[in-house]
Amino acid sequence: xxxxxxxxxxxxxxxxxxxxxxxxxxxxxxxxxxxxxxxxxxxxxxxxxxxxxxxxxxxxxxxxxxxxxxxxxxxxxxxxxxxxxxxxxxxxxxxxxxxxxxxxxxxxxxxxxxxxxxxxxxxxxxxxxxxxxxxxxxxxxxxxxxxxxxxxxxxxxxxxxxxxxxxxxxxxxxxxxxxxxxxxxxxxxxxxxxxxxxxxxxxxxxxxxxxxxxxxxxxxxxxxxxxxxxxxxxxxxxxxxxxxxxxxxxxxxxxxxxxxxxxxxxxxxxxxxxxxxxxxxxxxxxxxxxxxxxxxxxxxxxxxxxxxxxxxxxxxxxxxxxxxxxxxxxxxxxxxxxxxxxxxxxxxxxxxxxxxxxxxxxxxxxxxxxxxxxxxxxxxxxxxxxxxxxxxxxxxxxxxxxxxxxxxxxxxxxxxxxxxxxxxxxxxxxxxxxxxxxxxxxxxxxxxxxxxxxxxxxxxxxxxxxxxxxxxxxxxxxxxxxxxxxxxxxxxxxxxxxxxxxxxxxxxxxxxxxxxxxxxxxxxxxxxxxxxxxxxxxxxxxxxxxxxxxxxxxxxxxxxxxxxxxxxxxxxxxxxxxxxxxxxxxxxxxxxxxxxxxxxxxxxxxxxxxxxxxxxxxxxxxxxxxxxxxxxxxxxxxxxxxxxxxxxxxxxxxxxxxxxxxxxxxxxxxxxxxxxxxxxx
Ligand code: IVH
Numbered sequence: 001x002x003x004x005x006x007x008x009x010x011x012x013x014x015x016x017x018x019x020x021x022x023x024x025x026x027x028x029x030x031x032x033x034x035x036x037x038x039x040x041x042x043x044x045x046x047x048x049x050x051x052x053x054x055x056x057x058x059x060x061x062x063x064x065x066x067x068x069x070x071x072x073x074x075x076x077x078x079x080x081x082x083x084x085x086x087x088x089x090x091x092x093x094x095x096x097x098x099x100x101x102x103x104x105x106x107x108x109x110x111x112x113x114x115x116x117x118x119x120x121x122x123x124x125x126x127x128x129x130x131x132x133x134x135x136x137x138x139x140x141x142x143x144x145x146x147x148x149x150x151x152x153x154x155x156x157x158x159x160x161x162x163x164x165x166x167x168x169x170x171x172x173x174x175x176x177x178x179x180x181x182x183x184x185x186x187x188x189x190x191x192x193x194x195x196x197x198x199x200x201x202x203x204x205x206x207x208x209x210x211x212x213x214x215x216x217x218x219x220x221x222x223x224x225x226x227x228x229x230x231x232x233x234x235x236x237x238x239x240x241x242x243x244x245x246x247x248x249x250x251x252x253x254x255x256x257x258x259x260x261x262x263x264x265x266x267x268x269x270x271x272x273x274x275x276x277x278x279x280x281x282x283x284x285x286x287x288x289x290x291x292x293x294x295x296x297x298x299x300x301x302x303x304x305x306x307x308x309x310x311x312x313x314x315x316x317x318x319x320x321x322x323x324x325x326x327x328x329x330x331x332x333x334x335x336x337x338x339x340x341x342x343x344x345x346x347x348x349x350x351x352x353x354x355x356x357x358x359x360x361x362x363x364x365x366x367x368x369x370x371x372x373x374x375x376x377x378x379x380x381x382x383x384x385x386x387x388x389x390x391x392x393x394x395x396x397x398x399x400x401x402x403x404x405x406x407x408x409x410x411x412x413x414x415x416x417x418x419x420x421x422x423x424x425x426x427x428x429x430x431x432x433x434x435x436x437x438x439x440x441x442x443x444x445x446x447x448x449x450x451x452x453x454x455x456x457x458x459x460x461x462x463x464x465x466x467x468x469x470x471x472x473x474x475x476x477x478x479x480x481x482x483x484x485x486x487x488x489x490x491x492x493x494x495x496x497x498x499x500x501x502x503x504x505x506x507x508x509x510x511x512x513x514x515x516x517x518x519x520x521x522x523x524x525x526x527x528x529x530x531x532x533x534x535x536x537x538x539x540x541x542x543x544x545x546x547x548x549x550x551x552x553x554x555x556x557x558x559x560x561x562x563x564x565x566x567x568x569x570x571x572x573x574x575x576x577x578x579x580x581x582x583x584x585x586x587x588x589x590x591x592x593x594x595x596x597x598x599x600x601x602x603x604x605x606x607x608x609x610x611x612x613x614x615x616x617x618x619x620x621x622x623x624x625x626x627x628x629x630x631x632x633x634x635x636x637x638x639x640x641x642x643x644x645x646x647x648x649x650x651x652x653x654x655x656x657x658x659x660x661x662x663x664x665x666x667x668x669x670x671x672x673x674x675x676x677x678x679x680x681x
Pocket of ligand 1 (some may be wrong): 037082083084118119120121122123124125126141177179231232292310311316
């Protein structure tokens, strides 16, 4: 590589790695595996060492990836929050041990030392500040120097003590660090619920934990059932000499620690630990992606110190994502309630990371093309951070000589309607919305879901039976069901008959009770594309009645909070369809609520009635959420974007420049926090 090539490669790597850092930390949607990321980073590190003159000021080798988010208050860490050097090889681990010995010799240190091995929990790191035994602040790693203040959200995590009984050995001030994670069981249940509600399942527990922690409402965070393990205690004059004592101290103060840690007398014992946990870690309730090896003696830790990025006294050994080879036996196609087609790889069953894998998602036709996969191919299946395995590559050497390129399905596997694919969309669709059985049943299942109309007496089996009897084709048909039409439920024997009678009674009662569900739930239940639970709520709040929502123009729809062009267009498309209009009419006639109930409980005044506001930036006295609540409590409405019709823009520090500019252009009154309070008198 000549100088020019090295310079160019360094620039490309810097940009690529920074891009993947943003995807991982900010958007929670990584596109490459940890291993691929670490390989890129190592290449950059090596090049920068050889050509230091080409290192760029924004080089990711000099700083930790950042998760800072302008929506949260920024707090400076008392002690920088660093990352860990990592390796995937045993050889490098032995080098690490040699380096320690060398550094000790250089410092004339001749003390015995040991290691502590801990699992590397795959979550989000957090720093907790305590003063006089009370939790003061919880801060994310951010860029290592400053992080987001997520105290309110962290307080919802039950295993994190809000206060610790003070006793003699509790320092006045200290900081505890650890990992917030989403247990696998919680993640799986959340995804099951999302699938039933017709929402995209989340990719993996780590990203879901990270996304959950950055929710704007702590009540939403509480629902996510996050958990936390602590592994690091910081403070001044702390009364112990080793890391393992610190862990025990944390435990005695009621912090949750993982019992999986172990003191190892030498690097060989570390290797043993790594081997044992490679398989055993899959029995734990959370995802782990490696082992963290730390020098146990704090005096030695102090001598070794830190680089700009990580401590010299610790290293992470990461397990490679496990992968196995198996045969692709077939491809099946699943039809979702919206008609979206998902191809699924049917694999020869194989054991991988503790479970037998029989199927893997192939996402869409593009993914199949990217892999170049054919039937009977030998494929590599991998389980990385994801619980759902994925196919990473085809072993071409083993391809059958007579194999043929794969033809993607042209017709719906359920109703044989030709599939369509809209421009710019990756997914194929079955357009037979009202005639395709899984779409019909899926829409009913969505309609009765507990987050929608909450008809729990109507399970999957009953939906199937009602569909097969030809009694229910759309949700409105449910409200026409009579006891007489449900005779088919009754079986022969007397005992069973009683059970069946009860079932029919419960079913009808459940349907009747659902009429009390509020408008926002009805709106969610109808199943308009892109109208999830939150969007339905925002729409109900903003438009108040179904008539107003139906009549709204594209621009008016986008005035509502969180409604962008994609959702607005989907609403317009939905309401212009005559079959949808008549379905809504039937639901309305059945007695479902199509008007939002006004929440008068928090009402303070009507001073801001009819006035619209956009909030931008951060404020001194109130958080953005509090400001919003205040506006609404006084009758005003908060919108997300500035338009000519807007009444006020409330601008705090670091308000969005484009919002400010647009407001000035349209002569909209711009208020600061003080101005807003004056408005309220
Ligand atoms: S110790 C000064 N111990 O891994 C470094 N980190 O890649 C202190 N992590 O930011 C970190 N499990 O979020 C440590 N047992 C463990 C860990 C752990 C997971 C995370 C942590 C850190 C990242 C570094």
